Amino acid sequence: MTTTTLFDSYRLGDLTLPNRVVMAPMSRIRAADGGLATPSMATYYAQRATAGLIVTEGVQPSLIGQSNPGTPGLHTDEQVAAWRPVTAAVHTSGGRIFAQLMHGGRVSHPDTTGMRPVGPSAVAAVGEVFTPTGPQPTPTPRALETAEVPEHARSYAQAARRAIDAGFDGVELHGANGYLISQFLSSNANLRTDRYGGSVAGRIRFAVEAVSATVEAVGGARTGIRLSPGGTFWGVAEADVPELYTALLTELARLEVAYVHLEATADEEVLVGLRRAWPGTLIMNPVLPMGPKQTGRTEADHWLGLGADLVSFGRAFIANPDLVERLRTGLPIAPADEATYYQGGDAGYLTYSAYQHTV
Template sequence: MTTLFTGYRLGDLAMPNRVVMAPMTRVRAAEGGLATPSMARYYAQRASAGLIVTEGVQPSLIGQSNPGTPGLHTDEQVASWRPVTDAVHTNGGRIFAQIMHGGRVSHPDTTGMRPIGPSAVPAVGEVFTPIGPQPAPTPRALDTAEVPEHVQSYAEAARRALDAGFDGVELHGANGYLISQFLSSNANLRTDRYGGSPANRIRFAVEAAAATADAIGADRTGIRLSPNGPFWGVEESDVPDLYGALLQELSRIGLAYVHLEATTDEETLLGMRRTWPNALVMNPVLPMGPKQTGRTEADHWLGLGADLISFGRAFIANPDLVERLRTGLPIAPADESTYFQGGDNGYLTYAAYQHAA
């Protein structure tokens, strides 16, 4: 019988369990998008996960969404990540870098540049900047000839990720960022080959995945998706057709996994499970919603055919989450006020479960 604690082989990786640490923005990087010793400790503390997926890592300066996030587009950034991946591997773990291009979810005060997007349509809401939240600016719509540069930024960051010691990468195709913006029917108003029909709206995602797979191998490449997700004002029409077509194209590339968020109804998600032939990572609850993933939700989706289950917020305050899930120990709550404040408080200050003497 398959359980959370049954081993799984993902490409060349032998995973001791089916628990995935989901990517979570923690804004602890140093100036210049450098990873830090604290980040090495943070990820190493959680190396008992079958797989760690890092916070979103920008593939270019213009791809940076939030201040305080790390990058993978300079030699200095690559060097700064090596102690992180070394620490995780020393503790017996496996780690993928999530490559996240923010697209229109950015600000000139963060990058020094006007954000870009598929169309000149601003995100809904305020974006984080060095001086605090500000209204999302109107992005500059990419010319058709410029699109391949941003496709290739994912592949270049993936090459750098392997140089930095990562075991693979996950493309962030969810939550209203650049790939998600191209999939959208209201952020993407293009009339060229990248807009309009589902076949055109999936093109950017498919090209980014294909370029990354060519760069580092499909067995080292995954993608995260949030079908019908409401983030940053993104809307998607023709969701079953859109994601059915996308998964068919991604299956031809042979990606290692698709990482789905529970942003639509279960029937649609199950249809995607049937379409997708390779490993499925399922995040069973709405990201940043009222519930956190627990054992009940994990077991439910394993029973529905998911191969791996991702846990987000539960990993923040529980570096030993795998053991707590295995033995039924309480899951400690995290202090939400420390999520994005920087520093080690609320980052390295959570301990493994202390048994009574």
Template sequence: MTTLFTSYRLGSLSLPNRMVMAPMTRVRAAAGGLATPSMASYYAQRATAGLIVTEGVQPSPVGQSNPGTPGLHTDEQTASWRTVTDAVHTNGGRIFAQIMHGGRVSHADTTGLQPVGPSPVPAVGAVFTPAGPQPAPVPRALSTAEVPEQALSYAGAARRAVEAGFDGVELHGANGYLISQFLSSNANVRTDRYGGSVSGRIRFAVEAVSATADAVGAERTGIRLSPGGTFWGVQESEVADLYTALLAELAPLGLAYVHVEATADEETLLRLRRAWPGTLVMNPVVPMGPKQTGRSEADHWLGLGADLISFGRGFLANPDLVERLRTGLPISPVDETTYYQGGDAGYLTYPAYQHTA
């Protein structure tokens, strides 16, 4: 019988359990988008996860969404990540970098550049900037000739990730960021080959994933998706058909995995499970929603055919989450006020469970 604690083979990696630490923005990078010693400690503390997926890492200057986030587009950034990957591997872990292009979810006050997107349609809500939240700006629509360059930026960052010692990469294709914007039917109102029909709207995602797989190997490449999600105001028409078509294009590549968020009804998600022949990582609850993934949600999706289960806030507040779930120990709550405040408080200060006599 498969449980959370059954081992799993993911490409060349042997995972000791089926628990994935989900990517979570923590805005603790140093100036210049550099990874820090505190980030190395943070990820190393959680190395008992079957697989760690990092916070979103920008692949280019214009791809940066939030202040204080790390990058993988300069030599200095690449070198800084080596401390992180070495720390995780020394503690026996495995780690993928999540490559995240913010697209329209950005601001010139953060990057010095006008955000770009598939169309000149702003995100819904306020974006983070060094001066605090500000209304999302109107992005500059990428020309047809410019779109491939943005797709290739994921591959360039992936090459740097492997150079920095990561075991692989996950493309952030979810939650209203650039790939998700192209999949959207309201953020993407293009009339060229990257818009309109389902085949047009999936084209950017397929090109970004294909380029990355070519660059570092398909077995080192995954993608995260949020079918039907409405983050940052995106909407998607024909959700089931859209994602079935996307998975059909990705299936021949032999990717490491597809990471799906529970942003659609279970019937739709099961249809996607049937459409995807490879490894499925399931995030059983909506990210940042009222409920956290627990043992019951994990077991439910393992029973429905998921191969791996991702946990976000549980790993944030419980560096020893694997052992706590294995032995039924209490799960510590997360302090939401420390999510993005910087510093080590609420970052390195969550302890492993303290047994008392």
């Protein structure tokens, strides 16, 4: 029996990935006014094109879906045009890139979008949200009317069409970390009594409709989704995690999506159970996002052994554009400067280099 390694190729939809290392989506807050991608973003992603697959930072599918200032969008023609040099740079460097579509829902602010945020219910997120004038308490969102919900589900599909037009190989719906899809899955952010709330079937409905519309728009082979089972980001809580996510994965399997991208937000036993419930490609993010630990070779190999097909690395990719080679050859993983994560500019963004071999 041969053991799968991080450096084996993998067939994902119509793509052949040269390795099983995925660059996880990470907000870097470097977009220009109007949610436009920049030449620096093209350089940043191209520098990391040796990853089997790159998933971009969260990209808003609509203006009201924007969570933070300084993030890129895919809802205007200008944004599509601005992304084309980014995808071209990645492809020229031999890479493959999916856009992560992220609707912030209640995790937003009128100072950022000019609009009151929306959510499944009029329940504010826990914490402070970034705004153009600095962190502010999260406002109470306006609860979406039943008739309005489908247009927000369709916004992912509309952005996905634009993503393909911009040269992306596919899209990942951000269904994790307390943003809109995650808010609908939640049992405390979603207090609805209509068809989008209450039961497990009600709480997964928005996620299923968003994915279904996206698959219809660009095809299942170009559609993935990221999930954080049992995660508590922005104050969300989920009742009956195994039941909720097994039901969701069952529906996603019918839609034949390219992959499910799971975060390690639940006990390993629960996650392994979800791996069994999901017949398709699994990308595993083996450590808690923004937690104390970074994913390394040990965690990656552990999850390949538990049945993951691909493994995503977040923070390690910030300071190590050549992460795949460092993992392959056992070179040290350089630390990233956290102060530069969201500060804008090229410092701490384009200033990390490949490993310097000394003679």
